[in-house]
Amino acid sequence: MTTAIEAHGVAKSYGSLVAVENLTFTVEPGEVLGVLGPNGAGKTTAIRVLTTILSPTHGSFSVAGIPHTRPAAIRRAVGVLPESAGYPERQTGEEYLRFHARLFGHSRPSARSVARTLLEDVGLAERATSLIASYSRGMRQRLGIARALVNDPRVVFLDEPTLGLDPAGQRQILGNVRGIASERGAAVLLCSHLLAEVEENCSRVLILNRGHVAAAGTVAEIVRQAAAPRTARLQVAAEHMEHAVAVLTGASGVDDVHRPDGRAGWLKVVFSRAEEGDGQLNLAVRVLLDAGVELRAFELEGARLSDAFLAMTEAD
Amino acid sequence: MRLRVVLGLALVAAMLVPTATAAGVEDVSVAVAPERIATTLGGKFSFTSTISNDGATEARGLIAHLNVLSLRNGTYVDPEDWSTNRTRYLQPIAAGESTTITWRMQAVNDGDFGIYVAVLPEDGSPVPPVTGPTIHLDVAERKTLNAGGIVPLVLGIPAALGILALAVRLRRRG
Amino acid sequence: MTELVETRDRARGERSAPGWLVVLGQELRDLWLGGRGLVLSFAFSLLVGIIAYLVATNTDLNFLEQRESTSLTLQVAVAIGGMLTLLVAADAVSGERERGTLETLLLTPVSRRELATGKLLASLSLWFAAFIITVPYVWFLGNGVGIVDEALVAGLAVGTLVAVFLASLGLLVSCFAGSNRVSLSLSLFVLLALVAPTQLPAGAQQAWAGDLLLRVNPLTAGERYVSKIVVSGHDWSEDLSWLLSPVIGAVVFALAAILVGGRYIRLRGGVSG
Numbered sequence: 090m091t092t093a094i095e096a097h098g099v100a101k102s103y104g105s106l107v108a109v110e111n112l113t114f115t116v117e118p119g120e121v122l123g124v125l126g127p128n129g130a131g132k133t134t135a136i137r138v139l140t141t142i143l144s145p146t147h148g149s150f151s152v153a154g155i156p157h158t159r160p161a162a163i164r165r166a167v168g169v170l171p172e173s174a175g176y177p178e179r180q181t182g183e184e185y186l187r188f189h190a191r192l193f194g195h196s197r198p199s200a201r202s203v204a205r206t207l208l209e210d211v212g213l214a215e216r217a218t219s220l221i222a223s224y225s226r227g228m229r230q231r232l233g234i235a236r237a238l239v240n241d242p243r244v245v246f247l248d249e250p251t252l253g254l255d256p257a258g259q260r261q262i263l264g265n266v267r268g269i270a271s272e273r274g275a276a277v278l279l280c281s282h283l284l285a286e287v288e289e290n291c292s293r294v295l296i297l298n299r300g301h302v303a304a305a306g307t308v309a310e311i312v313r314q315a316a317a318p319r320t321a322r323l324q325v326a327a328e329h330m331e332h333a334v335a336v337l338t339g340a341s342g343v344d345d346v347h348r349p350d351g352r353a354g355w356l357k358v359v360f361s362r363a364e365e366g367d368g369q370l371n372l373a374v375r376v377l378l379d380a381g382v383e384l385r386a387f388e389l390e391g392a393r394l395s396d397a398f399l400a401m402t403e404a405d
Numbered sequence: 406m407r408l409r410v411v412l413g414l415a416l417v418a419a420m421l422v423p424t425a426t427a428a429g430v431e432d433v434s435v436a437v438a439p440e441r442i443a444t445t446l447g448g449k450f451s452f453t454s455t456i457s458n459d460g461a462t463e464a465r466g467l468i469a470h471l472n473v474l475s476l477r478n479g480t481y482v483d484p485e486d487w488s489t490n491r492t493r494y495l496q497p498i499a500a501g502e503s504t505t506i507t508w509r510m511q512a513v514n515d516g517d518f519g520i521y522v523a524v525l526p527e528d529g530s531p532v533p534p535v536t537g538p539t540i541h542l543d544v545a546e547r548k549t550l551n552a553g554g555i556v557p558l559v560l561g562i563p564a565a566l567g568i569l570a571l572a573v574r575l576r577r578r579g
Numbered sequence: 580m581t582e583l584v585e586t587r588d589r590a591r592g593e594r595s596a597p598g599w600l601v602v603l604g605q606e607l608r609d610l611w612l613g614g615r616g617l618v619l620s621f622a623f624s625l626l627v628g629i630i631a632y633l634v635a636t637n638t639d640l641n642f643l644e645q646r647e648s649t650s651l652t653l654q655v656a657v658a659i660g661g662m663l664t665l666l667v668a669a670d671a672v673s674g675e676r677e678r679g680t681l682e683t684l685l686l687t688p689v690s691r692r693e694l695a696t697g698k699l700l701a702s703l704s705l706w707f708a709a710f711i712i713t714v715p716y717v718w719f720l721g722n723g724v725g726i727v728d729e730a731l732v733a734g735l736a737v738g739t740l741v742a743v744f745l746a747s748l749g750l751l752v753s754c755f756a757g758s759n760r761v762s763l764s765l766s767l768f769v770l771l772a773l774v775a776p777t778q779l780p781a782g783a784q785q786a787w788a789g790d791l792l793l794r795v796n797p798l799t800a801g802e803r804y805v806s807k808i809v810v811s812g813h814d815w816s817e818d819l820s821w822l823l824s825p826v827i828g829a830v831v832f833a834l835a836a837i838l839v840g841g842r843y844i845r846l847r848g849g850v851s852g
Contacts, residue, residue: 142685142846165688175679179577179613188605192687194595220577236683446642447724486643489813511725511812513642550645550723555635558715559628566624566712570617577612 091154093118093244093276094139099148101131101138108134109300112148116293118243121270121277123291125284125394127402130297132280133172136246139278140169153243165193168237170230172248172280178222182213182232185221186239193240207235211265227258234265238273245269248280259283263290284395294394298402312397321370322349323356324386325377330354336380342369354385430467430526432460433498435537437522442540446515446547454522454537456495457503465497466527470534471508476517476541486513494527515546598689602697607704610667619663619705624712630655631716642724643810649721650809652713653734654802660709660738661745661798662770668702668749669766672844673759682846692841699750699836706742710735726809733808737801740825744797745770747832754840757847773798794821797828 092115099112109131116122126132137143139150141160150157153166177185183204190200208217211231216224224232230250237245247266251259267290270277281287287294288308296304296311304311325333330348337346337358345359360369370389377384436455444450458464471491473484484491488510498504508522520542525534596604610616634648672695675681684694714731721727749766756762776784776792776799783789793799804821807813 137846140686142682161688161690164686167686169683169686171682171686173679174683177609177678177680179609184608188601189683189687191596191601192598192684192689194688196595449725486811489811489817548723550635550720552636555632555716555719558719559632562712562715563621563624563628566617566621570614570621573612573617574614577614 091118092116092151093120094122094150094152094278096139096150097148099135099138099150100146101134101143102146107300109138109297112138112302114295114302114305116244116276116278118276119270119274120293121266121279121291123287123294124278124280124297125282125287125294125398126297126303127282129299130402131300132297133248134300135297136169136171136248136278136280140164140167140246165240166242167244167246168240168242168275169246170233170237170248170250172252174229174233176221176224176229176232178220180221181218182208182221182224182228182235183217185232186235189236190239195239203239207238210238210268211235212261226253227255227261230254230258230262231265234262234269238269241273242275244276244278246278246280249282250279251281251283251286259286266290284398288394296398296402303402304397308394312394319360319369320390321358321360321373322352322388322390323358323373323377323384324354325356326383326385327354329382330356332380333377333382336376336382337373340373340376342372430464430524430532430535432458433464433467433524433535434459435469435522435524435535437537437540440538440540441543443543443545444512445545446512448544449509449511450542451507451509452520452540453505453507455503455505456498456524458498458500461500463497463499467495467498467524468527469493469495469506470523470525471510471520472523473510473518473520473542475514476519480514480516482514482518487511495524512542512544515544518542518544598687598693599696599700602689602694603700606698606701610701610704615667616705616708619667620708620712623659623663623709626659627652627656627709627713627716631720635720645720645724646726646810646812649717649724649726649730650806652716652720653730653738653805653809656709656713657734657738657741657802657805658774658798660706660713661741663705663709664702664742665745665749665766665770666763667705668699668746669753669756669762670759671698671702671750672753672840673756673762674753676846677759681844685844685846690841691844692837694844695750695754695837695841699746699833702746702749703739703742706738706746710738721809726812730805730809733805737805737822737825740822740829741798741801743829744825744832747829747836750836751832751840754836754843777802795824797825801825 094114094116096112096114099109100107101109112135114122124132124135134143138145139152141157141163145157152163155162155166157163180188186204186207187200190203191197195203205214205217208214211234213228213231213235216228221229221232230252234247234250237247250266251262254262263286266277266279269275279287279291291308293307294305294311295302323333333356334346334348337343337356342361343358344361347357349355349357358373370387374384374387434457436457438453438455442450442452454469456467456469469492471484471488473482473487475482488508490509493506495504510520518541520540521536521538523534523536526532631652634651637644672681675684685691713734717730717734718727721730748769749762752765752769753762756765773796776789776796779789779792784793793803800821800823804818804825807818807821808815
C-alpha cells in the first residue's frame with residue numbers, strides 16, 4: 090500500500106524567516122497523525138506546503154504517492170479543512186458543497202448526490218437549504234469537513250478543526266475525524282493545540298517548535314523521550330500529614346510534594362523522571378511505611394502528552 | 406530669322422489653344438436629378454449630379470462640392486450635419502464624357518432648403534465655379550419625441566428591478 | 580479519486596464541466612441570486628432613467644440634439660456599466676482573500692487561470708445587464724430620429740470592448756492588491772483617470788496631444804466612436820481608427836488578467852508564495 094504522506098527535509102522560508110525546516114515524516118493510510126505546536130511553530134505552513142498552496146523552499150514530499158512536482162494531481166487526491174476557512178455567507182450549505190464537488194469534477198447529478206450524502210454524514214441534512222450565514226461555528230466546521238470529503242480523498246488535512254467549539258461540538262467533530270480514518274481508510278493529519286484531543290484521537294504525534302520537528306512518534310514514545318515527570322496522589326491520615334510531607338520531601342526521586350487544593354487528606358507527589366513500571370511509587374510507599382505514616386490510598390498518574398509538550402517546547 | 410518666326414508662332418499658338426488642365430472648369434456643366442425633393446424631418450434621401458465635360462480636351466483636377474442652405478430666413482443650417490461626405494475629388498473626365506455622383510443626405514431641420522453642387526478646380530485658381538441647378542428640398546415638420554412617454558420607462562424599469570431584487574433577497578432569507 | 584469520479588460519470592453519460600465554466604456559473608449565481616447584481620442594476624437604472632428623463636423633457640430638443648441625447652444616454656451606459664464591471668472584478672480575488680474563501684478555492688484542481696477566467700466573465704454580466712436596461716431608453720430617444728439600430732449596435736460593440744478592458748484591469752489589480760480596500764480604491768482611481776480627458780477644453784481635445792490622449796484611452800476613444808456613429812451619422816468604417824485602442828485594450832488586458840494575473844492569485848496579495 091502506498092504511503093499516504095512522505096516528507097523528506099521539507100523546508101519553507103520567507104526571505105530570512107524560516108517557517109518550517111527539515112520536516113521529515115511519514116503517514117500511512119488509515120492513520121491519524123496529530124501535529125502539535127505552539128503558535129507560530131509552523132503547523133499551518135507545513136499543511137499549506139503539503140497541500141500545494143505554498144511551494145517548498147527545499148526538500149521533497151509525496152502525498153497519496155503523488156510527488157510534489159504534480160500539485161494539481163495532489164489537490165485532486167486530498168481534502169483540506171484550513172484553519173481560517175471562510176464560507177460564502179450567501180450560499181446554502183448544499184450549494185456550497187455542490188459547487189466544490191463540481192470543481193473536483195463531479196457532474197451536476199453526482200454533485201447533488203454527494204452534497205446530500207455528506208451533509209447527512211456530518212449532521213447538517215436539515216440545514217442543507219439554509220444560508221451559511223445562519224450556521225453556527227460548529228455547523229460551519231462540520232460543513233468544512235464535508236467539503237474536505239467531496240472528492241473522497243485519500244489524505245485529509247484538518248487544521249484546528251475544533252477551534253472555537255464547545256465540548257459537545259468538539260466531540261462531534263472528533264467523531265467525524267475518527268470516522269474518516271476508520272471508515273474511509275484515509276490518512277488524517279490533524280493539527281491542533283488541544284493536547285487531550287490529539288492524545289485521544291491520534292495514533293502518532295508530531296511536535297513542531299519554531300519550524301523544527303521537536304519530537305515524533307506515539308504518545309508513549311514521546312512522553313518517554315521527554316522524560317516527563319509522573320505524579321502520584323497519596324491519601325494519608327490527617328494527623329500524619331505534616332510528617333508525610335517531611336519524609337517524602339527528602340526522598341530520592343521526588344521532585345515535589347504538596348497538598349493539592351480541593352482534596353483534603355491527599356498529597357500530590359511529583360517524581361523527577363518517568364520510568365517504566367511503578368518503581369518510584371513503590372519507593373515512596375515504602376518510605377512512608379517505614380516512617381510509620383498510615384497510607385490509606387494512592388493513585389499514580391501517567392505522564393501526559395501535555396507534560397511532554399511543555400517540556401519540549403519550553404526547552405528550545 | 407525664319408526660326409525665330411516659327412518659335413514665336415508656336416508660343417502664340419500654345420497660349421491660344423485651350424489646354425487640358427485644372428483650369429478647364431469652364432467647359433464643364435452640371436445637371437442634377439431630381440430637382441425637387443420632399444421628405445420629413447430625419448428622412449434620408451439622395452440625388453445624383455452628372456458632371457459633363459463639354460470641352461475638346463480631358464478635364465482633370467476637379468472637385469465637386471455640396472452645399473445646403475435655408476431658403477427661409479432664421480433657420481441655421483450646418484451642412485456637415487446633413488451630409489458627411491460633401492467634397493468629392495473627381496477622376497479625369499474625357500472630352501464629351503460625363504461622370505455621375507450620388508449624394509446621400511439626411512434632413513436634420515424642417516423647412517425649405519436649397520441644395521446645389523459646385524465644381525471647381527483643385528488648384529484653387531481664381532475662376533468662377535460651375536454650379537448645377539438648385540434642388541428645392543421641402544422638409545416637413547415631424548414630432549420626433551413624445552417627452553411624456555418616457556415617464557413609464559423611468560418609473561417602471563427601476564420599480565421592476567427593485568421588486569425583483571427584494572423578492573430574491575426575501576426568497577434567499579427564507 | 581477524481582479520475583474515478585470522472586470515469587464513473589462518463590460511463591453514465593454525465594459530463595463534468597471545465598473548471599472555468601463551473602466557476603462562472605457559481606459566480607453568476609452569487610452575483611445575481613445573491614442580490615448584489617440586482618441592487619447594482621437597480622441603482623444603474625435610476626441613474627440612466629433620470630438622465631434620459633431630463634434630456635427627453637427638454638422641449639426645445641431639436642433633431643440633432645435628440646441624436647446627441649441618444650448618444651449621451653449610451654455613453655453614460657458604457658461608462659457606468661463599465662464601472663460596475665470594474666468594481667465587481669476588483670473584488671473578485673482580493674474580496675475572496677478577505678472573506679477567507681480563497682484558500683478553499685486554491686485547494687481544488689481548478690487552475691488559477693481558470694479561476695481568473697470564470698471570474699472575469701462573470702463580472703461582464705454587469706455590463707450586459709446595464710446594456711439591456713439602456714435599450715428601452717435608447718429606443719425611446721432614438722426612434723424618432725431613425726438612429727436606434729445604429730446606436731444599439733455601436734453601443735453594444737463599444738461597450739463590450741470597454742467592459743472587457745475595465746473588468747480585466749479590475750481583476751489584475753485585485754490579484755496584486757494587498758487588501759480589498761486597496762483594490763477598489765485603485766480601480767476607481769484608474770477609472771477616474773480614464774474619464775478625466777473628457778473634461779479637457781474643446782480646443783485642447785482637438786490639439787494633437789489632446790487628440791492622442793483621447794485615442795489611446797479605450798474609454799474615451801470608444802465613446803468618441805459611438806458619438807460619430809450616432810450624432811454625426813458616420814458610416815461604420817469611417818472612423819475605425821477610434822476603435823483601435825478599445826480593441827487592443829480589451830485583448831491585451833484580458834490576456835494579461837488571465838495569464839499573468841492568474842499566476843498571482845495567492846493567499847496573500849502580492850506576496851511570493
